[in-house]
Amino acid sequence: KTEKTWWKEAVVYQIYPASFADSNNDGLGDIPGIVSKVPYIKSLGVDTIWLSPIFASPQHDMGYDISDYRSIHAPYGTVEDVQGLIDELHANQMRILMDLVVNHTSDQHAWFQESRSSRTNAKSDWYFWRDPKVDSKGNRNEPNNWKSIFGGSAWHFDESRGQYYLALFLPSQPDLNWQSEQMRQATYDDMRFWLDRGVDGFRIDSMNLMSKHPDLPDGKVVDDEPYQSGAEFFASGPAMHDYIREMRRGVFDHYDAMTVGELGFTKDEFSVSQYVAKDRKELNMLFTGDIVDMDFGPDGKYSRDDFHPSKIRKITDLWQTAMPKFDGWNTVYLDNHDSGRSLSRYASDAPQHRATAAKMLATYLLTLSGTPFMLAGQEIGMANLGKEYGPDAYIDVEGKNHYNAVLKARGGDESQMQDVMTELQLKARDHGRLPMQWDDSANAGFTSADAKPWMTINQDYVKWNVASQLDDGASVLSYWKQMLVLRKQYNDLLVYGSYEAVPESTTGEDVFAYKRSSAETGESAVVFLNFSDRAQRIPASKFRGYSVLCSNQGSSGVEDDHVSLVPFGAVVLYDRRRD
Numbered sequence: 103k104t105e106k107t108w109w110k111e112a113v114v115y116q117i118y119p120a121s122f123a124d125s126n127n128d129g130l131g132d133i134p135g136i137v138s139k140v141p142y143i144k145s146l147g148v149d150t151i152w153l154s155p156i157f158a159s160p161q162h163d164m165g166y167d168i169s170d171y172r173s174i175h176a177p178y179g180t181v182e183d184v185q186g187l188i189d190e191l192h193a194n195q196m197r198i199l200m201d202l203v204v205n206h207t208s209d210q211h212a213w214f215q216e217s218r219s220s221r222t223n224a225k226s227d228w229y230f231w232r233d234p235k236v237d238s239k240g241n242r243n244e245p246n247n248w249k250s251i252f253g254g255s256a257w258h259f260d261e262s263r264g265q266y267y268l269a270l271f272l273p274s275q276p277d278l279n280w281q282s283e284q285m286r287q288a289t290y291d292d293m294r295f296w297l298d299r300g301v302d303g304f305r306i307d308s309m310n311l312m313s314k315h316p317d318l319p320d321g322k323v324v325d326d327e328p329y330q331s332g333a334e335f336f337a338s339g340p341a342m343h344d345y346i347r348e349m350r351r352g353v354f355d356h357y358d359a360m361t362v363g364e365l366g367f368t369k370d371e372f373s374v375s376q377y378v379a380k381d382r383k384e385l386n387m388l389f390t391g392d393i394v395d396m397d398f399g400p401d402g403k404y405s406r407d408d409f410h411p412s413k414i415r416k417i418t419d420l421w422q423t424a425m426p427k428f429d430g431w432n433t434v435y436l437d438n439h440d441s442g443r444s445l446s447r448y449a450s451d452a453p454q455h456r457a458t459a460a461k462m463l464a465t466y467l468l469t470l471s472g473t474p475f476m477l478a479g480q481e482i483g484m485a486n487l488g489k490e491y492g493p494d495a496y497i498d499v500e501g502k503n504h505y506n507a508v509l510k511a512r513g514g515d516e517s518q519m520q521d522v523m524t525e526l527q528l529k530a531r532d533h534g535r536l537p538m539q540w541d542d543s544a545n546a547g548f549t550s551a552d553a554k555p556w557m558t559i560n561q562d563y564v565k566w567n568v569a570s571q572l573d574d575g576a577s578v579l580s581y582w583k584q585m586l587v588l589r590k591q592y593n594d595l596l597v598y599g600s601y602e603a604v605p606e607s608t609t610g611e612d613v614f615a616y617k618r619s620s621a622e623t624g625e626s627a628v629v630f631l632n633f634s635d636r637a638q639r640i641p642a643s644k645f646r647g648y649s650v651l652c653s654n655q656g657s658s659g660v661e662d663d664h665v666s667l668v669p670f671g672a673v674v675l676y677d678r679r680r681d
């Protein structure tokens with residue numbers, strides 16, 4: 103039986119600081135803006151926020167390129183402002199997670215400036231520096247064939263050292279060399295700086311890239327492109343677990359800090375168990391990437407493999423049944439700042455389905471075992487930018503790099519880019535970063551009417567905003583609030599209960615259904631989720647006598663021996679053993 107802890111019972115609300123609330127009308131969200139919304143966040147029924155990076159940064163990757171871990175990006179505010187936010191949350195019995203980006207820094211960080219200054223300085227080995235590979239013709243080449251996650255080579259030549267440095271993301275995001283004991287201790291000090299100020303834990307960015315194969319071997323060649331992934335040598339490397347244990351024993355354990363590792367490239371059950379099995383005392387939980395990759399095709403993010411309900415069933419089944427085997431814990435999530443909105447990708451934002459579909463996804467997030475993470479805006483059914491937005495609406499570096507690379511390969515012909523636009527419309531990171539839609543005033547109440555918002559505001563805000571849903575008992579927002587109350591009320595069942603899938607042979611392939619049971623209380627719940635735009639009728643005589651705990655359908659659709667679901671319908675049945 104899994105031990106009960108606060109971080110298992112938490113519900114986390116992710117805030118993208120640039121896009122939440124602007125207090126000084128410069129078009130960019132800020133810390134005082136977030137403070138002003140604490141009553142709203144509390145009214146939702148969530149108890150923890152996760153802030154994407156707010157630290158000093160040249161903002162080449164929206165703050166995931168940090169130049170000083172102990173100061174705040176000036177347009178967001180000051181360390182005192184952040185202290186005010188921490189205190190305000192704590193005064194409201196809420197907690198705060200920060201984004202810990204320590205796989206890499208900005209090239210403007212003092213550490214990198216020093217490291218690049220010579221081959222002999224005290225920080226010379228805090229990053230990965232390698233001599234060029236000189237070929238038979240005397241040409242200078244990159245030390246290996248690894249490809250950057252944002253495109254191009256992962257290696258960049260630096261004149262002052264006459265060497266290449268490694269950067270798995272942008273050239274301005276050099277990877278830290280975790281083999282350096284001094285470098286590790288310096289990041290631990292930076293973590294303590296924030297924990298001492300009351301931060302309750304961290305979401306650890308690109309967590310499993312911190313240990314690379316020490317020889318940095320060439321990646322497996324799979325095509326005739328000049329650069330190859332190399333992930334088999336830079337993800338979950340041999341010292342990964344040593345680093346995590348050192349961090350946990352040396353830092354986290356002293357603060358009861360909650361930890362969520364972002365786990366890319368590593369997907370198998372055994373490897374995952376090594377991070378979160380209770381007896382290993384490493385991380386509390388993970389984001390496995392599979393849930394945001396369900397519509398990625400064979401050539402990566404911007405190629406297509408259509409979403410199908412069987413995919414979410416398979417991934418959910420895998421982790422819901424795996425975790426109890428090793429007494430591990432996991433997150434439950436569908437959205438973050440790196441992807442399109444799940445509503446638009448895995449359900450439907452078409453006007454006739456949008457509210458129902460958003461509620462169905464809320465039902466999924468809040469009725470599974472694991473700690474739910476939601477992205478701000480999800481509670482009002484925010485959606486992707488529509489097809490009326492052209493390439494200029496997309497400003498994120500990942501999508502832009504992809505667009506420009508394809509455009510170049512096609513000889514610069516803009517009229518040939520429709521397929522690329524279709525993928526951006528589904529998956530671009532911009533959608534997850536859209537300014538929060540607070541009301542129907544100009545600029546959606548995110549910033550003042552005369553300010554220039556830092557990025558596109560989705561014009562559907564006129565209809566889809568917080569203010570219009572607050573007093574409407576049938577709104578998406580009201581549904582989220584009701585579901586969040588239920589999750590707390592049925593804590594034993596919904597947080598800690600066991601999980602069992604209802605077989606696809608019973609539900610058909612478009613409906614995902616599962617049963618949660620608590621041995622402790624004798625309660626069970628059966629959740630039916632229709633991931634299709636067709637009505638469904640599911641045999642349910644086994645659940646005769648169950649009552650309806652909640653539903654996104656006006657009439658519940660529960661008969662004696664069937665559950666009828668409208669398109670994107672969701673029904674949760676409930677029973678308490680009467681023996």
Ligand code: ISL
Binds near residue numbers: 166251403531
């Ligand atoms: O964004 C992705 C897919 O679109 C991922 O591959 C992502 O780059 C990866 O999950 C790591 O993400 C994290 O680190 C990046 C940053 O750009 C992302 O925003 C962050 O979530 C580099 O720090």
